[in-house]
Amino acid sequence: MSTLAHTMMTSARPADSGLAGPGELDRYPYAEAPGGDRVGPPAWDGPDPELGRVGRRAAGSRGRGLHGQLVQQLGQMIVSGDLGADRPLVPEEIGQRFEVSRTVVRESLRVLEAKGLVSARPNVGTRVRPVSDWNLLDPDIIEWRAFGPQRDDQRRELCELRWTIEPLAARLAAGHGREDIQQRLADMVEIMGHALAQGDGITFSRADTEFHTLLIQLAGNRMLEHLSGIVSSALQVSGGPVTGCDRPTEVALAHHARIAEALATGDAHVAESAMRQLLTVHPEVERVVPAPREH
Numbered sequence: 544m545s546t547l548a549h550t551m552m553t554s555a556r557p558a559d560s561g562l563a564g565p566g567e568l569d570r571y572p573y574a575e576a577p578g579g580d581r582v583g584p585p586a587w588d589g590p591d592p593e594l595g596r597v598g599r600r601a602a603g604s605r606g607r608g609l610h611g612q613l614v615q616q617l618g619q620m621i622v623s624g625d626l627g628a629d630r631p632l633v634p635e636e637i638g639q640r641f642e643v644s645r646t647v648v649r650e651s652l653r654v655l656e657a658k659g660l661v662s663a664r665p666n667v668g669t670r671v672r673p674v675s676d677w678n679l680l681d682p683d684i685i686e687w688r689a690f691g692p693q694r695d696d697q698r699r700e701l702c703e704l705r706w707t708i709e710p711l712a713a714r715l716a717a718g719h720g721r722e723d724i725q726q727r728l729a730d731m732v733e734i735m736g737h738a739l740a741q742g743d744g745i746t747f748s749r750a751d752t753e754f755h756t757l758l759i760q761l762a763g764n765r766m767l768e769h770l771s772g773i774v775s776s777a778l779q780v781s782g783g784p785v786t787g788c789d790r791p792t793e794v795a796l797a798h799h800a801r802i803a804e805a806l807a808t809g810d811a812h813v814a815e816s817a818m819r820q821l822l823t824v825h826p827e828v829e830r831v832v833p834a835p836r837e838h
Contacts, residue, residue, distance in 0.1 A: 609643050613651040614683075616641070621660050621671055622687035628673040632661060658684060685776040701777040706822050708770055709755065713802060713818040715762035717811035724761045728754060728803045735799060739791050747791040752778045754799060761806065795821065 617637075620626045638648045652669055655661045659678040663669040677684055688697040731754040738747035752775050759771040798821035805814035 609647050610650050610654075613637075613641055613643055613647055614654045617651060618655055618658070618660060618683060619687050619691070621655070622677075622684060622693070623691040626671050628671055630671040632669040632671065634669065660684070680770075680773055682772050682776045685773065686779070689776075701773070702822070705774060705777055706819070708767060709759070709774065709822060710815045710818045712759045712762040712764070712767050713806070714811045714815040715764060715767075716758055717806050717809050717814045719761055719763050720809070721761055724757055725803070725807050728757055728761075728806065731757070732796070732800050732803050735791070735796055739793070739796055744791055748778065751795075751799075754803075758802070758806070 617626070617632075626632070632652065634645065634648045634652065637643075638645055641648075652661060652663065656663055656669075657678075658681045659672060659676045661669050662672050662676075679685070679688075685697065685701070688694070689701075731750040734750040735747050735754075738744070738750065755774050755778065756771045759774060760768055762768070798817050801817040802814055802821070805811075805817060
């Protein structure tokens with residue numbers, strides 16, 4: 544086993560190991576209160592109940608500072624629809640209710656504005672923007688949508704997008720002889736194999752994400768490479784429809800190994816075909832992707 548493979552396998556904490564059960568994939572990925580009760584968007588105690596007052600302990604569990612916590616909470620509430628389009632956001636009110644400084648509020652709203660979630664204009668103030676203005680390819684928005692009311696649409700759209708991106712990337716990657724990246728791809732397959740045997744879903748997922756990111760980089764197309772973050776986000780919010788990437792299985796491992804071998808031998812057809820098989824939705828779950836749309 545290479546040094547890289549050994550490092551990744553030993554970096555996963557034992558306490559986090561274990562394959563996710565069917566009910567775990569739809570768990571809200573944010574903080575949990577003592578006793579295991581799920582924390583949803585809390586109600587605001589003030590005159591406007593739609594905004595939730597952030598508990599510092601709950602928000603801090605994601606390992607972010609106050610600025611990141613506020614971005615997370617406001618973004619989550621906008622994407623979930625708790626803060627509807629054209630809703631005014633008053634910085635002073637936000638600062639008071641979330642117990643953060645004016646600077647934290649200002650910087651958080653700037654981040655949300657860059658994501659297309661809000662707009663700030665003179666004499667108008669800061670308002671929530673409609674969905675059509677959001678940067679739907681932003682990793683944070685992908686996550687917020689995937690674990691909110693729009694989860695079904697988000698996961699279907701991600702699956703369809705991956706079906707478009709990754710088979711092409713696999714075909715292009717077969718024409719590039721980057722031995723260093725090919726070795727790392729083989730390392731990821733080896734890591735996934737060991738993780739599967741040990742029931743270590745955390746390590747399997749990390750190696751899986753690395754595999755797909757490397758493959759897109761190997762394609763040699765900078766525009767495709769720019770989309771690699773979308774693929775990483777899609778793998779992290781998987782859960783329905785279920786593809787070969789969404790569960791650590793022997794079949795998924797075999798498809799990854801076949802892709803890596805095809806890339807090493809320069810067989811573009813096999814690489815593309817194996818990727819399509821890997822991304823095909825299990826027929827017992829929903830439907831084969833991509834499904835034709837009726838207009």
